[in-house]
Amino acid sequence: KAGVTQTPRYLIKTRGQQVTLSCSPISGHRSVSWYQQTPGQGLQFLFEYFSETQRNKGNFPGRFSGRQFSNSRSEMNVSTLELGDSALYLCASSLVGLAANEKLFFGSGTQLSVL
Amino acid sequence: GNSVTQMEGPVTLSEEAFLTINCTYTATGYPSLFWYVQYPGEGLQLLLKATKADDKGSNKGFEATYRKETTSFHLEKGSVQVSDSAVYFCALRDGNTDKLIFGTGTRLQVFP
Numbered sequence: 001k002a003g004v005t006q007t008p009r010y011l012i013k014t015r016g017q018q019v020t021l022s023c024s025p026i027s028g029h030r031s032v033s034w035y036q037q038t039p040g041q042g043l044q045f046l047f048e049y050f051s052e053t054q055r056n057k058g059n060f061p062g063r064f065s066g067r068q069f070s071n072s073r074s075e076m077n078v079s080t081l082e083l084g085d086s087a088l089y090l091c092a093s094s095l096v097g098l099a100a101n102e103k104l105f106f107g108s109g110t111q112l113s114v115l
Numbered sequence: 116g117n118s119v120t121q122m123e124g125p126v127t128l129s130e131e132a133f134l135t136i137n138c139t140y141t142a143t144g145y146p147s148l149f150w151y152v153q154y155p156g157e158g159l160q161l162l163l164k165a166t167k168a169d170d171k172g173s174n175k176g177f178e179a180t181y182r183k184e185t186t187s188f189h190l191e192k193g194s195v196q197v198s199d200s201a202v203y204f205c206a207l208r209d210g211n212t213d214k215l216i217f218g219t220g221t222r223l224q225v226f227p
Contacts, residue, residue, distance in 0.1 A: 004158065033215070035217075040219075041219065042204065042217050042218055042219035042220050043159075043204060043206075043217035043220075044217070045214050045215055045216070045217075048213075055213075056212065056213060056214055058214065090158055090159065092158075092159070097213070098208060098213040098214065098215060099213040101147050101164070101166060101208060103161045104159075104161060104215075105158075106151075106158030106159040106160065107158050108156065108157055108158045109158055
């Protein structure tokens with residue numbers, strides 16, 4: 001069974017640009033959640049999608065958005081990039097989501113550098 | 116709000132030493148508690164979890180006990196190996212919002 005796949009692995013952008021990151025969950029998993037990992041802040045929850053609907057949202061500005069497709073693949077978009085958006089972005093998938101206390105399966109992440 | 120506090124790293128140990136990584140939490144209600152591990156270049160993996168007070172989670176020789184009276188969930192292992200070198204994250208699931216709240220992570224380095 002393939003694991004969680006995130007693409008691209010690395011991205012370099014400049015301030016003001018926008019970026020789209022992709023996450024393909026494990027087959028059969030319907031929940032995808034996104035996290036931002038930085039050395040100073042650790043992991044911070046961005047949002048969770050389940051069956052194409054955003055079910056939960058963290059405390060990030062509106063420049064951060066996401067969506068989920070009917071095949072459960074998810075994308076995350078960041079507009080008007082700022083230097084502080086440089087981070088490792090991780091996605092995780094599970095069968096039914098965070099409320100069930102079930103195990104999350106994480107991808108290897110997309111390392112975003114904003115210059 | 117809910118939060119998780121972990122001891123700062125790096126924690127540097129020799130092989131076969133005893134490991135403790137401290138984790139304390141602040142939460143309303145009764146959160147579920149987790150330890151995740153991140154090996155170099157990889158995503159996080161669930162190491163163990165506990166869902167109620169006095170539960171003990173265990174896996175791969177690691178253990179942690181949910182202590183409500185001290186709001187702690189310390190990670191322990193009796194004899195670490197070089198292959199245990201990784202970053203360890205303590206986390207809680209907020210019972211009201213279902214969000215996962217992570218600590219900042221503790222890097223463990225084990226030398227032969």
